Amino acid sequence: MSSTGHKFEGWLGHDSSAAEGNMKWGEFEPKPWEETDVDIKVTHCGICGSDLHTLRSGWGPTNYPCCVGHEIVGTVVRVGSKAEGGLKVGDRVGVGAQSDSCQGRKGDCEACASGQENYCQKHYVGTYNGVYLNGGKSYGGYALYNRAPSRFVVKIPDSIPSAEAAPMLCAGVTTYTPLKHHGVGPGKTVGIVGLGGLGHFGVMWAKALKADRVVVISRSAAKKEDALKMGADDVIATEDDPDWTKKHASTLDVILCTVSSSNMPLMDYMSLLRFDGTFVQVGAPEDGLPSIQQFPLIFKRLKITGSLIGSPSDLREMLQLAAQQKVKPWIQEYPMKDANKALVDFNAGKPRYRYVLCNEQ
Ligand code: NAP
Numbered sequence: 001m002s003s004t005g006h007k008f009e010g011w012l013g014h015d016s017s018a019a020e021g022n023m024k025w026g027e028f029e030p031k032p033w034e035e036t037d038v039d040i041k042v043t044h045c046g047i048c049g050s051d052l053h054t055l056r057s058g059w060g061p062t063n064y065p066c067c068v069g070h071e072i073v074g075t076v077v078r079v080g081s082k083a084e085g086g087l088k089v090g091d092r093v094g095v096g097a098q099s100d101s102c103q104g105r106k107g108d109c110e111a112c113a114s115g116q117e118n119y120c121q122k123h124y125v126g127t128y129n130g131v132y133l134n135g136g137k138s139y140g141g142y143a144l145y146n147r148a149p150s151r152f153v154v155k156i157p158d159s160i161p162s163a164e165a166a167p168m169l170c171a172g173v174t175t176y177t178p179l180k181h182h183g184v185g186p187g188k189t190v191g192i193v194g195l196g197g198l199g200h201f202g203v204m205w206a207k208a209l210k211a212d213r214v215v216v217i218s219r220s221a222a223k224k225e226d227a228l229k230m231g232a233d234d235v236i237a238t239e240d241d242p243d244w245t246k247k248h249a250s251t252l253d254v255i256l257c258t259v260s261s262s263n264m265p266l267m268d269y270m271s272l273l274r275f276d277g278t279f280v281q282v283g284a285p286e287d288g289l290p291s292i293q294q295f296p297l298i299f300k301r302l303k304i305t306g307s308l309i310g311s312p313s314d315l316r317e318m319l320q321l322a323a324q325q326k327v328k329p330w331i332q333e334y335p336m337k338d339a340n341k342a343l344v345d346f347n348a349g350k351p352r353y354r355y356v357l358c359n360e361q
Pocket residue numbers: 047048049050051053170171174193194195196197198199217218219220223258259260261262263264281282283284285307308309351353
């Protein structure tokens with residue numbers, strides 16, 4: 001129980017079996033309070049592929065106990081005297097995958113100085129499984145409360161329901177930011193690889209940014225109808241159509257790849273790029289990417305790059321775009337008490353297209 005009486009409890013992973021739906025409900029100690037912090041009563045939290053990678057120690061050893069969840073929406077219940085952003089008790093707010101950075105407190109940091117805190121090179125703090133500058137551990141949103149530095153807390157526009165805002169805070173911004181950065185808009189054709197939580201946002205942002213053509217690249221045709229409803233102009237089913245690389249060779253300017261497994265035909269995806277095209281990897285397989293052949297890069301001057309979530313200002317900009325263009329994620333709500341079942345279903349590839357855990361109001 002914290003000094004203010006808010007009970008910080010949630011779903012804790014104690015070892016890698018947690019990812020199979022073996023989290024245990026329990027109390028945790030949030031970071032030691034600072035006057036720049038806010039406490040949030042969590043109402044909703046999306047389930048991201050990264051939660052599973054982390055619970056199973058897939059990217060390296062996780063610092064258990066670990067409460068995951070970084071698509072958090074809730075209500076502000078406590079505001080520090082030095083909090084930024086005009087936050088007030090009662091505000092409806094969100095926290096994404098990052099909840100602190102060095103903010104210049106560790107000397108010069110080009111990324112923080114230029115408002116790209118998501119690329120902080122001195123002290124990046126993830127919303128869970130991280131350590132704050134004051135030594136406290138970060139715990140995520142599969143919980144009743146969350147404590148976060150105010151710099152990383154954003155207000156949710158009134159027109160966006162909380163359950164829909166939640167997945168925008170990681171899946172949404174992770175796809176919005178690179179599409180914008182790489183000039184997706186009128187005159188561009190875009191491929192989105194993997195129609196999952198991230199990928200379905202990729203399709204909707206590319207349309208909202210007015211790209212000429214958006215093509216979904218999925219393993220099968222099973223999600224084709226959904227992709228077209230989301231606004232895709234075409235769907236390539238790589239495991240159903242043996243001729244897909246021939247039919248679609250050199251047709252795309254930008255490819256955004258959300259695939260979470262190394263079992264992917266990377267060079268075949270890249271063959272869909274035009275001369276000077278850009279391949280952006282955002283999916284983060286636990287065993288790396290397949291090998292890359294040089295000649296396609298050399299002969300077409302292709303670029304291969306990555307992208308990490310978004311900054312607080314990217315989050316605000318994305319939420320504005322979502323509100324203006326009425327971008328509506330495809331979500332399925334789960335009661336918070338059923339979080340373990342939701343993980344099992346997520347592992348089985350069942351979400352259409354994002355699960356959102358909801359606390360009782
Ligand atoms: P997700 O909902 O499971 O979506 C991943 C999609 O990848 C699947 O729906 C599937 O789409 C496709 N896929 C293709 N080959 C696959 C294979 N062999 N096994 C499984 N899936 C395959 O996951 P997500 O939440 O969108 O996350 C995707 C990845 O992005 C994760 O690795 C996550 O950690 C990472 N991520 C990165 C960032 C960042 O900042 N870079 C932020 C958040 C998440 P089809 O069925 O259409 O083939």
